[in-house]
Amino acid sequence: MSNRAILADNDIPRQWYNLAADLPHAPLPPLGPDGQPVKPEQLAAVFPMNLIEQEMSQERHITIPDEVLEIMLRYRPTPLHRARALEAALKTPARIYFKNESVSPAGSHKVNTAIAQAYYNKQAGIERITSETGAGQWGSSIAFACSQFGLECKVYMVKVSFEQKPFRKMMMKTWGVDCISSPSMETQAGRDILAVDPDCGGSLGIAISEAVEAAVTDPTGKTRYTLGSVLNHVLLHQTIIGLEAQKQLAAMGERKIDKVIACVGGGSNFAGIAFPFVKEKINGADIDIIAVEPASCPTLTRAPYVYDHGDVARMTPLMAMHSLGHTFMPPGIHAGGLRYHGMAPLVSQTVVEGLTRAVAIQQLECFEAAVLFARTEGIIPAPESSHAIAQVIREAKQAREEGKERVILFNLSGHGLMDLSGYSDFLDGKLSDHSLSDEEMAKGLVCLEGLPKPAGR
């Protein structure tokens, strides 16, 4: 009785899947300062042209370069596990499967796009990468990837995390990457903020501003910026997760998948496992595809679908997405990777088009689910991934109540070995739930005034 589907290296997918080619409506373009769709050349100072082309591509399948495959083959195809111990604990007739992205070098799915982005930058003659990181999952992934291609890299890490979570910084350092506290004195954006508030704890928005500035102001022209989620090309690189899962489920004898579940922050983890199944749904399959977000940052479940900026300083183009407002400050929760005001435009569109749906879950239910998962399946999940598990448990219980067999797939986006203090706080009863009041919501949404109306269909 095998509980794990492993694919031979030869069976790894050779192409990424681009959902933009199959969506019922064409995606709405990002808009520049003039309100017009952004042209590729307007982004050329920020990203290399090969990635900009991918960002705007309508091709259904995009070939994965051999050099990217070769590095991914160190940890991919990742295993697909049947969670029999969890099923038994829940006494559910549902069959629960999960894709295990925690086996990557940096411990999460983020590595998949980091390798691709580093490769394309290298191909374009870029020598130096800048990026930002909040809790550090993305920063450590791009650090790993840059070490593989001999790229220099500088990561601006939100000061609060930089001081509270030293281990991600040490991972980056071990991979030879310079991680500095943001706001810093190295950029005009950082200096401006420190002049006003020398004790500023930083934010993802500020760190993005610093990383973008550092890229576009490099006089050699050999520096570009990278982002770990939200953008189309980032989501594209993650689709290998779902493509592998489809092959593995077939190998396990599963022909009908009922539920596909993943957590959402910026959207890349959800898109990675879900988009190949969204394609099946577009083609007529009956699949319930669920994005799970924290109740304290309810982008898909409570925010409007509008054009908004991806960063506080409004350096990015306007994107059509669900947004809590680019000035929104989410409460502190342990799933740091899910604290983002916006949502990937492609993910937003699948919700708008009724191809996927979203639920919001509180922190305590998620940690409770994660502890049950750790004590049954043995893997300690990232707090982000615990959101998916909480929804899986809801679905498995419902299957039990209805006495129905159901096949549930979810993505274990990463392990929680760098997040153990969150578990400790939970087990000590120190954590609490937080639902955003309408007043708290309004504080972020107010910045959306004067921006273009919600994008129609």
Added chain:
Amino acid sequence: MSNRAILADNDIPRQWYNLAADLPHAPLPPLGPDGQPVKPEQLAAVFPMNLIEQEMSQERHITIPDEVLEIMLRYRPTPLHRARALEAALKTPARIYFKNESVSPAGSHKVNTAIAQAYYNKQAGIERITSETGAGQWGSSIAFACSQFGLECKVYMVKVSFEQKPFRKMMMKTWGVDCISSPSMETQAGRDILAVDPDCGGSLGIAISEAVEAAVTDPTGKTRYTLGSVLNHVLLHQTIIGLEAQKQLAAMGERKIDKVIACVGGGSNFAGIAFPFVKEKINGADIDIIAVEPASCPTLTRAPYVYDHGDVARMTPLMAMHSLGHTFMPPGIHAGGLRYHGMAPLVSQTVVEGLTRAVAIQQLECFEAAVLFARTEGIIPAPESSHAIAQVIREAKQAREEGKERVILFNLSGHGLMDLSGYSDFLDGKLSDHSLSDEEMAKGLVCLEGLPKPAGR
């Protein structure tokens, strides 16, 4: 071009390999307080009888129970990787392979025996497990295993580590296991020590005494003690590593293995990968099998082969092994798992019989090797595993100098994600080497006076 050999679940070995059946000379028995070989029933208060039988077994192959296989199949067979990026960095003609044990739930090979030991205790009707842990690798592994079989578990963690390394403790807590600081007020051994020295930082020897006492004094008789290395049955459970590696190397087309390398502390990691190859060597194969220990704790390279106790308090039987003396206190190095005064009797015997050899390497060379490995192969190794990598690099360089193709296999016993402060200290230049002087050696060896003479052959 595949760089990774994965075995199908169906190809996982179904039996462990017991080297005791094939050693040219029969292993010397452990001795009791009366100087006579220990009888099984004398150990019955400490271990369940099914494990005692395994400890004393001379059977060549021992079947792995289905229940143990089922849990191991969550992460086993572990991948075998070809380290092409490391080879390229070293410009070596050698082909370097490594077995990746870091993919287990607790992040190291220790989980292999933890599952088996928890299973056999459960089978024997035991309800509660005690153990000790130094840096926490073993403690977290037995915690995971106990969570799988519904066993209660208490881990005594050396106080210094308990306070300095809170994350392993949090892992155990997440798996529902009680980890307490040793010396504690819960045992007579702990109370005695605290009465003399309330600020005692603890030691592995003290923690063993507490864990054994807690097991043997439980009035219900339903508590037993477990150990993560040294003993025959622990080594037996680890042989699955080498057995898998043999199949995987054959699948990669390698017919002649020249070097097998692993780090040694208590001996279980080394034995796990090496013993199936020791068998090949006994049968005539020409293989150089190398155990790598830290220069600051040179058990195999500088200590005598004698009968000595496994713990400071001399609660264990006398075992025939290389020993620095049971009172030996090794200097603080970051590879906490390699700081043990003794060596597994079976490993000691392979060295005595010329079937394996040992080298000692300094801490700085090991960290330098580990950083090169992280920046090429992408995985951040445990400081323990870095000792194997340092020797691999020596061998690969020698192959380059001699212009010879060589096939080198080593065991990556675990990842270093819980040991990042060691990397940070190394990269900041804060670490130093330490060679034991003869005077320091003598401090431990003095306790061997009056004990039985070195065991002859």
